[in-house]
Amino acid sequence: MWSMIVIAALILTIGGLFYLWLKFQKFGLIRRIAGDRVWLRRLLGAVVLVLFGIGCLINPINAIIVLLHLMVFWMVADLIALIVRRILRRVRKNKEEAPSEEKKETKERAYRPYWLGIGVLLFSVVYLSIGWYLANHIWVTTYDLSTDKDLGQKTLKIAFFGDSHIGTTFDGEGFAKEMKRIQEEHPDLVMVVGDYVDDSTTKADMIRSCQALGELETTYGVYYVSGNHDRGYFNHRNFSYEEMVAELEKNNVHVMMDDVELVADPFYIIGRKDMSMRDRLDMEELTKSLDPDKYKIVLDHQPRDYTAQVASGVDLVLSGHTHGGQLIPINNVGVWLGVNDKTYGLETRGNTDFIVTSGISDWAIWFKTGTKSEYVVVNITGK
Numbered sequence: 001m002w003s004m005i006v007i008a009a010l011i012l013t014i015g016g017l018f019y020l021w022l023k024f025q026k027f028g029l030i031r032r033i034a035g036d037r038v039w040l041r042r043l044l045g046a047v048v049l050v051l052f053g054i055g056c057l058i059n060p061i062n063a064i065i066v067l068l069h070l071m072v073f074w075m076v077a078d079l080i081a082l083i084v085r086r087i088l089r090r091v092r093k094n095k096e097e098a099p100s101e102e103k104k105e106t107k108e109r110a111y112r113p114y115w116l117g118i119g120v121l122l123f124s125v126v127y128l129s130i131g132w133y134l135a136n137h138i139w140v141t142t143y144d145l146s147t148d149k150d151l152g153q154k155t156l157k158i159a160f161f162g163d164s165h166i167g168t169t170f171d172g173e174g175f176a177k178e179m180k181r182i183q184e185e186h187p188d189l190v191m192v193v194g195d196y197v198d199d200s201t202t203k204a205d206m207i208r209s210c211q212a213l214g215e216l217e218t219t220y221g222v223y224y225v226s227g228n229h230d231r232g233y234f235n236h237r238n239f240s241y242e243e244m245v246a247e248l249e250k251n252n253v254h255v256m257m258d259d260v261e262l263v264a265d266p267f268y269i270i271g272r273k274d275m276s277m278r279d280r281l282d283m284e285e286l287t288k289s290l291d292p293d294k295y296k297i298v299l300d301h302q303p304r305d306y307t308a309q310v311a312s313g314v315d316l317v318l319s320g321h322t323h324g325g326q327l328i329p330i331n332n333v334g335v336w337l338g339v340n341d342k343t344y345g346l347e348t349r350g351n352t353d354f355i356v357t358s359g360i361s362d363w364a365i366w367f368k369t370g371t372k373s374e375y376v377v378v379n380i381t382g383k
Contacts, residue, residue: 162320172208194227214251324358324371
């Protein structure tokens with residue numbers, strides 16, 4: 001699937017560059033400089049290629065994201081302008097306006113500001129700036145659930161987050177500040193549902209982040225399951241996955257790899273290996289010997305095993321991975337393609353509640369549209 005996405009992105013990028021090259025030639029400044037010299041107008045229109053090249057030197061993925069947004073917005077604006085022009089022509093025909101009175105393009109008209117292009121550029125800047133803000137600022141999202149099972153207390157408060165990808169939108173100290181915000185919630189449990197670190201995470205930031213988790217004061221502790229990025233893809237980090245696990249355990253974080261813990265007797269926590277790991281156990285095997293009358297919380301990075309989780313009789317499943325769909329209009333592509341069971345939010349299937357977070361940070365893409373960065377608080381009222 002990823003190869004198809006990459007190929008499609010490359011094709012759209014090439015097409016987008018050509019389309020924007022044609023559009024940039026319409027700007028009044030370029031037309032004024034080039035005059036009647038078509039070759040010069042085409043050359044000056046290539047400024048978009050230069051800007052894209054500079055963007056690729058800074059960050060190729062986000063240069064492509066910006067280019068594709070600009071292309072789509074311009075195409076939509078062109079379509080709207082075309083519809084408006086056709087409506088106006090019909091109005092003029094109805095008024096029996098003489099063809100000789102129709103305005104022809106003169107040099108003065110050609111040099112006028114290209115308002116449609118200017119509008120598209122301004123809209124793109126505002127839209128992507130909002131997307132950057134949504135990715136780089138963190139909200140708290142709260143869900144209230146209830147159960148007929150005994151939790152050992154009236155309300156169990158869980159704070160959880162995923163996809164911190166430390167080193168992207170915040171470093172180790174930035175992560176520690178967010179943990180202080182979570183501490184203000186006074187949670188009974190803190191859950192980390194994978195993609196805690198990334199290939200760009202430094203060892204110093206990893207260590208500081210683990211210390212921040214160790215500084216949290218909770219009733220029952222901090223629990224972690226791995227995501228597909230935690231082990232790294234390119235082997236150029238200055239620490240190993242094993243070193244990270246050791247640092248987490250050093251700070252009293254429960255690292256769960258297809259493990260089950262009975263916490264203070266009232267409820268279970270089931271921490272799963274990531275779906276990318278071939279040796280991970282299935283839900284039936286993990287839950288077959290558990291007391292059915294006790295509340296069961298599952299930590300599973302990728303939201304893509306809902307059928308088995310409902311069948312196993314667990315009560316709550318917490319996941320991340322999707323980044324809330326990341327960008328409009330691809331938010332739900334993972335669900336449409338059958339890669340994920342859900343993109344974002346709360347859903348109940350059978351007797352099981354599922355929550356997918358959009359993540360506390362971001363990955364390679366600098367923007368979130370149609371979603372935002374968050375950590376989640378779940379209040380569960382028991383019998």
